[in-house]
Amino acid sequence: MAVSLCINDELRTYLGDPRVSLLEVLRETFRLTGTKDVCGQGFCGACTVHIDGEAVPACLRPIGLLEGAKVTTIEGLSPLGSQTALQAALLKHDVVQCGMCFPGLVMSLSKFIEQNGPATRQDLQVAMAGNLCRCTGYENIVGAVMTMFEGEEVPR
Ligand code: FES
Ligand code: FES
Secondary structure, three states: OEEEEEEOOEEEEEEOOOOOEHHHHHHHHOOOOOOOOOOOOOOOOOOEEEEOOEEEEHHHOEHHHOOOOEEEOHHHOOOOOOOOHHHHHHHHOOOOOOOOOHHHHHHHHHHHHHHHOOOOHHHHHHHOOOOOOOOOOHHHHHHHHHHHHHOOOOOO
16 A cells, blocks of 8 residues: 655655554654654554544554645654754753653644643643653653743742
8 A cells, every 4th residue: 555645744655554553654664763653552652643633643544544734743843963952851851761652742842832832730741641751750841842932940
């Protein structure tokens, strides 16, 4: 089966089994390995991408259902060599440890902030609810993101 979709503003065509997940196609066919494969079952959020304007786990979307879809991955979130304000805040406050969760986390948070504007701590906790992080601790991440809105100190 052929599936044509727009990935990071480029038209791409996948040829193969339509039951394969978008996650596998991104990583194995198009070599967009910034999207992480951790649980493969929709539990961890590491594979979160934007599909038609919503943040969703790529492991739960069969490629065969995505004809004509617009997909943005972490590689397409900002031009090569640049960072979004969100990425800059997370890096500046050094809250990334192993990094496996971060591409998905950034995709979830960036979509939430784009749709809702300045957030509260509680908002961010809701926005991150589907993203598991085993290393950094959620409070540090929330604190770093809040500096975008309040300039407050990052809790340690
Ligand atoms: S790899 Fe998709 S939710 Fe965990
Ligand atoms: S930084 Fe390691 S899982 Fe989040």
